[in-house]
Amino acid sequence: MSLPSQALILALAVAAASPAQALSQADLEAKLAQRLHGDRTGACFAVAVVDKNVTRAFACADADKALRVGPDTAFEIGSVSKTMTSALLAGLIHEGKGSLDDPLSAWLPDGIKVPGFEGQPILLRHVVSHTSGLAALPPGVAIENAANPYAPVTAEMLLAALERSELSRAPGAGFDYSNFASMLLSYAVARRAGADFETLLDERVFTPLGMTGAHINRRPDGVRVAQGHLPNGQPTPAWDFRTDVAGVGGVRATLDDMVRYVQGQLGAAPEPLAAALALSQQPVNPGAQPAMAMNWMLAPLNGRTWHAHEGGTGGFSSFVAFDRAAARGVIVLSDTALHSLGGLGSLGLHLADASVPLGKPRKVVAAPAELVDALVGHYTLQGGMKMELSRKGEALVIQAEGQPAFEMGHDDAGDFYPLAFDALLRPQRKADGSYGFTWVQMGAQLAAVRRDLAPKPAMPAPSAEALQAYAGDYPLMPEFSLKVFERDGRLFVQGSGQPALETVAVAKDVFTVDAVGAEIRFERDAAGRVVAVVLHQGGQVLRGARP
Template identity: 30%
Template sequence: MRYAFLLLFFCLQSLLCAQTDLSDEVVKNIQARIDNGYSPSIAIGVIDADGPRYYTFGTATIGGEAVDEHTIYEIGSISKTFTGILLAQMVKEGKMELDDPVKKYLPESVTMPMWGEQYITLGHLSDHTSSLTRLPDNMEPADRANPYADYTVEQMYHFLKNHQLRREIGSEYEYSNLAQGLLGHVLARSAAKSYEELMLEKIAKPLGLQETTITLNPSQREQLAPGHRMGRPVSNWDIPTLAGAGAIRSSLHDMLLYLSANLGLQKSDLYPAMQLSHQARHDKAGNNRVGLGWHITEGSEGDVIWHNGGTGGYRTFAGFVNESGKGVVVLTNSTKGADDIGFHLLNPGAELIEVKKSLAVTVKNAIEAEGAEDAWPTYMRIKKTDLKSYDLNENEINNLGYYYLESGNTPAAVAVFKINTDAFPESSNVYDSYGEALMKDGQNEAAIKNYQQSLKLNPANSNAVDMLAKMGAKPELEEVTVDKATLQTYVGTYQLQPGFNIVISREGPQLFGQATGQEKFALYAKSETEFYLKVVNAQVQFMVKDGKVESLTLFQGGQELNGKKVK
């Protein structure tokens, strides 16, 4: 019944169903996401010369009011494109240059990290080649559900003063919230305003974006769709110091106006600055080029200029193609993203994900209905009869376990983490989490066994070492050395999917891996062909045939991603 109502609603929005931008395949795919608990709502907007069209699915809260084009979402890192345009506008006004050193716009007492005599420029901050890390290492949030809220300008300055760069500035792409947040801070400081005041003055007000802001007024707060994780509402994120990296909130209505201006469909004095922000500055991000904030991916109908976003309970996408004059916005209020929908609508050759039932949600429902003792039988029944119909997501199951652990339902947490060890036996993290729950449940012998297994899979798991010591057990660690000649054979680019590569490099006896849009991390040998990361729970295995390296497999978050060596 809800589906029929929504379909009628869409027809009214588009005036005629025959004019819809969404094929039957896309509608069914979106509705399946709603039905399977991917997100309470998915709001999609399309803009071209014919004007805006809105397609809204679901409700702001589970069982709540239907969303519409004026419902407000956190747009997360799409904010970086606003920051890029603000920089471009400063350049067009002759107030800044892209090659200006960042230090020029900071207090004299603030020291910026350098590489020899080379300094970080405003352009480096905007195109992710500053060599600054993704986040500063002195972030210690009091509330992990709102992690940026208490990070101060003083802390950022302290980090910059003491940080040592790891590579030459401009040499590599490394996605950085810190760099973009610093850029927003510099722009605001130069204008003697807050970032929000600058964004409202230069972008929101000239474009008529009345639902685009950072600080919500009472009316806007009523329009806000609460963020969700695993079907539960979560805290909104406040990002005062690094606002330029992801603090903006907006609606489908306003975001289509924003894309209309970027496409030149809506006349605006900002258009020259927007065009400057779209220009590719480098092609160091795998198959993506990068402008000022924007990413650029080749598509069948022209370059897709885009950015996505994610905060604690939202995933969003905004992109456009100049050649077709078409823009697309996708907003969701959950941690299940929908970038594939945005790319598919802009580039028909891009595939939609296969939507499956969530195993985590199904187990959660069983526990809520029958208790913790029903979790394992529910999982085993699904495993034996219908596993292919379910999405086995390691992170979702892990998050569910911690939901019960933090709420004091230890038996349910133990049951959920046990499921994860069966579903993902090659993951170090699932044994670590299971060990934690067992330890809290007083089952130390079983906890030790699981921490040992976690450490075996990932020798860099310092938490497992600490927990074993706490329980009086000695960790068993084994160092593996691989000769430089073998390491060199792994160097190259591996394509996991269109637009997403892993570049393997070597520096002396150390192997490194860098995924598109991410930092470069060291890889440590577990065997001659198996390596692990210390910064995240992930492993890489190289596939060798007849002495030639053909591909690699990335094991992370319960997924196995295969990448063919392309160069």
């Protein structure tokens, strides 16, 4: 399941939106073609925009793969499943069978030791807002097969891992996305309700909403399960879950299933599900960031609130969002894991409002020869693994110590990627003009340090006067701007509603923000005046002209 990016400057999830116009079928298909056709991943999308009507479209990066997905195709929706767990929890609370202020321990078997912090217990509201303080994954539970990591995980293993756990701060004190906590919640909800988790979902959510293709392990007749793919286009195995822990990310659903789910969230559900969904949409951590309902991220959009969640498994990506006040929703499902490439958020939010940048396909391009030459060398990854980068013809080749060598492709977002497996190599220019890189694989982002070159002198730091020439507010999208300012001879950037971050000069008019893997480039006019900024981050590019 994909995790939210931390400390991003590029805050697409809180971009403002103006009232959206209804999309025609042709409009939606055109937008998908603009975003997807020719994308080097080969991904296929199933997309719907829900308002007074429902507009649906299916598209693939390669036109000859158009039959790969369709109305009968069930996708792994990953962490969007967590919102369904919340619907079940909210239903139990509505029935008087619990409260968000119940300690987690009260929903688990007697005698299970649940960690606290200085006498403060983990409450259910902490679990559904990812502030429990529990680890992302259950400690001491080995991932034996990265291609299907959760298949062997049982409730007993989770409870044993819980007893091994310790908290480093009070529950509720900070946001730490935890699949471990969500698996425990799935088990706890099934236990409190007295039925297995899939039966609960079927009886309380799927059947009332008419989600006839949705399932975990009991596939309905007539439903075709999609083949998942890595971002290099290669097929990858499905992810399997034991039923009672599957609320973390184990639901499979067709596009129409998700349309009915969003329509239910917008008020079309029958009782008592309608009351449960409404309860699950209420804020649970007022004043905290990010603002959360029960497993829904709350995104402020033009004075209203959108509920949103992205999901991802080894071979799939998903995005679901809705604005109940405007009776509008967006669903994007993909048969390819795209989380390492930025996910589906930019497309989903663009479909919510066209003022949010759509994004574009990543296309294969030759890497600049000088960049390949600059990267060739020996590196040590964070954590100690040694890697060598070499050249093979015009291509970059990567080889981890004791492993085979793999040729890398290169795309127009500036990333290198192995042709044989799923990973990214994202070059980063240093202050001395040399290059390092960040290695992205299996949800981890690891910095690489060069170990075969003596450090070069860093480029001279620009004077305070020179830095002041960059100062200003640069609007990157509606209600999201990048504030640039000089302080004590250093240049800082600050996204709307986010902390200020220090930059490092790496070339004329080019600065990096190592803390978030971003590069800031300034543009000048013919007279030499700074007129715009271009933000490069995570394969995405935003430009803002100076007012």
